[in-house]
Amino acid sequence: MVNLIASHIVKPAKPIPTKVMFLSECDQRKPITHANSVHFYKPESPELLKDATEVLKDSLSEALVEFYPLAGRLYQKDGSRVELQCNSMGALLFEAQSELKIEDFGDFCPTPQIRALIPPIDYNNTPLHEVPLLLVQITRLACGGVSLGVAASHIIVDGQSWFHFFPEWAKIARGEKSDDKPFLDRTIFRQYEHDHPSATAPKSQYSDFFPLPVLIGQSSSLEERKKSTNCAMLKLSKDQIEQIKNKANYQDLMIHKTNNQRPFSRFVAVSAHIWKCLSKARMHNPDQETVLYVSVDFRNRLKPPLPGRYFGNAVLPVPARAIVGDLQSRPLSYASSKIKEAIENVTDEYARSYLVCMKNIPEVSSNRYFHTVGCPQGLFLGNPNLLVTSWVGLGLYKAHFGWGNEIFMTPGSNVICVVSWG
Template identity: 40%
Template sequence: MVVSLRGSCLVKPAKPTQNGCLTLSEWDQIDVITHFPTIYFYKPPKEWLTPTYKIIKTLRDSLSLALVHFYPLAGRLSSIGGGRLVLDCNAMGVQLIEADSESKVDDFGDFSPSPEFDCLIPCVNYKSTPIHELPLLIVQLTKFSCGGISLGMTISHAVVDGQSALHFVSEWARLARGEPISASPFLDRKVLEDLRAVDPTPKLHFDHAQFNQPPILIVKTSSEEERKKKTTAAMLKLTKTQSITGHIWRCACKARGHKSEQPTSLGVCVDSRSRCKKPPLPQKYFGNATVDVVVSEWARLARGEPISASPFLDRKVLEDLRAVDPTPKSHFDHAQFNQPPLLIGKTSSKEEREKKTTTAMLKLTKTQVERIKDKANEGWNWTSTICRAYTRYESITGHIWRCACKARGHKSEQLTSLVVTVDSRSRCKKPPLPQKYFGNATVDVVATAYSGELLSRPLGYASSRIREAIEKVTDEYLNSAINFLKNQTDLSKFQYLHAVDQESKPFFYGNPNLGVTSWMSLPMYGVDFGWGKEIYMGPGNHDLDGDTLLLPSHNEDGSLVVALCLQVDRLDAFKKFFYEDIV
């Protein structure tokens, strides 16, 4: 596909905004800190005769208004050493690009992520452009020969997570429609400091496994001790998310042809806005409070509407999660900071990293979703008042985990880790994080199991492991994780620069591991800049082995789409197990 660039400009806030450096939280500065892409497709309305320059003007003017409320996006990042960054709110602006193509919207079929998306989403040159010169948001409007358009966006993950990004786009669209914003962003990142007790000697009570190395296809290890362990209180009735995610996890194991003993990790994105309680993160906190996504207020502005909710921009709010302590001690296993498992017999993940990957969009009907959830909850007594069903996420992710073990041909003693991302906005209680907290409020946790146990036990076992990981995320756990990161001399070892060099990341969550992120509860759809709602919104091309997204159906009929990236020679097997194991 040929795309011709017609113009580019920097869009600055319509009014003077606050200047100076904005502190970034620990969550902003770990995992993916490069830009992440999303794309919207729109079909041309029958009455749409507006010249392209007027469409661009609407987007530009409304974007300028939106940046008054979301002014951190108009700034630039600066490095201060030790892998740490600060956000300079200097109003340098965001980049808006105009392009056109002879292709038609219908040429994209079911809009499965593909390399063709690369022409429609701005490219960020990290290798030759200094970080302090890179716009934090770049938007490309591409008009097709049929009259339809696409909006490709890429936004810095060091500044926002998915919920914050979508909040911004929603308010932008409101302003484009001529409406006022519906909710201002919560910009004070110091709110995370309120999670920290005033204590000269706070202790890290958790093992932050999300910072550990995940499994590689491993050295043989006896699983007898694990097999004898009793099921914990996490084996409550599963939600849809838990059930479906469990299903996906299982299918990924199958498709990758894991040996039953292959360790595998599942990455789950958790939005810390709902997890931080002391203090709570604002829901419109503008920054990274989760690990994933972008887009919505911009569309309101384009339609001539005001934005519906201003972003919360003060990232110091996340500092309140920490207690004042020069020598914190950890009482938690922060496994997300450890090295993940390797494949059995391997000493590094280099061979697995180099294998070719491909992406598939696997659809689940509402009936299939319910069936996976039912399977995850089969055989458990849910009469106790403390029990609840496994969620959709826990169920589907467990299913994916098991399928991945099968597809990968794991040995039964293979250790496998699953990365789960949790939004702390709903988890922080003392104090709670504002729901509009603008930044990264998500935290990664890790579920780990032996492939043999995942496959020999019912689906509910995989879902229970996922729930155990999610339930770790409390105020105390978040405080512990922040203390852990605060006391690191160099954060770069926890950063994922996949847009620059995938092999530079020490942690590899491909085979025998994976990560499943849920976008199911995010306000992804209905972004109307004045010419109607999108016909498709989704991620740009993603090519990391084991990287999985759970997307809600655009028609809101209860169905889901699993956007899965897997090694080419494992995908067919995964698909087979993914659907066959539902029955």
């Protein structure tokens, strides 16, 4: 279906600082896997793709000068923590070709066909320090188009950081100057990772560290982890989203007005709707406890805020908890209020205390969070729990490499639940 033709190690075009780079506790909690996505292009003329591989190689080499952490490698430390060695080992670029056309990928749901467009990574048989932190695969398709599959270490970047790098790389590929430089000094987190008078959030807030609810009748989630997962891409129209938002806000309309509160956002309302529907589809016992995690970017919630274009992880998973019977019997505003409250909990004090708490955990492997079954360690976010994250606002369609704009972008695997709308 997809044939790999060649691979290339791409190193920074100029000498970069050789050093061990500090990783924050927020970085350390990320899984030692890669976040991935696939971008599809169909240029007006095949000639635009004639030198596509060379353009990608040269521009990536230039981009890695400023974004040099992506050219390094991770090394294991005590307590399952890792360290980042900026050693210019480079990114890995694959060339591939396929007899498939863009139209053959249907609704672009992360199927085995889509996953074949992602650079292959053998986590089981490759030492950690030999795994590139950035992998790219350009696949030439039969329709004259191409796909660009990318995989970036979750420990090195979050969504904001990745979608800062990706368009800047594309800008260089178009022959333009990249002038939006990243802020790379992660030691800035040290000023937040200590206890101080303002870090007063009680430890009871940290329910995300406590054992997550398991299915009634089970003592652990081990059996659930063994099950295979299915993926579906559900498309909601603008009108459908507005209906869900209005439904969530209708019951609490007078409360919002009386207390001068902001109505539930689209993200909160749709997430609440998913939470209710999923617990119903899973046929949970009414007494079953369930947790919905929301990924919250806290760059601007810290005081002082992190510098603009901070390059690293600054996302905190916060839990909303409920009993299934309450989710099902109460209006959508109930689930929405739980989620909104969880998000609003992320203040400067909460984020600082979270970092302190993480720093005091001697073994982090059990606190790394994962989103799929089949994960032998870490917090299990499968049945009866889930994690919802939004890619809205990340600038998903700004990677123009000189072949025209993307016609579609999709997650490369079903490791996350993405809430998005047009």
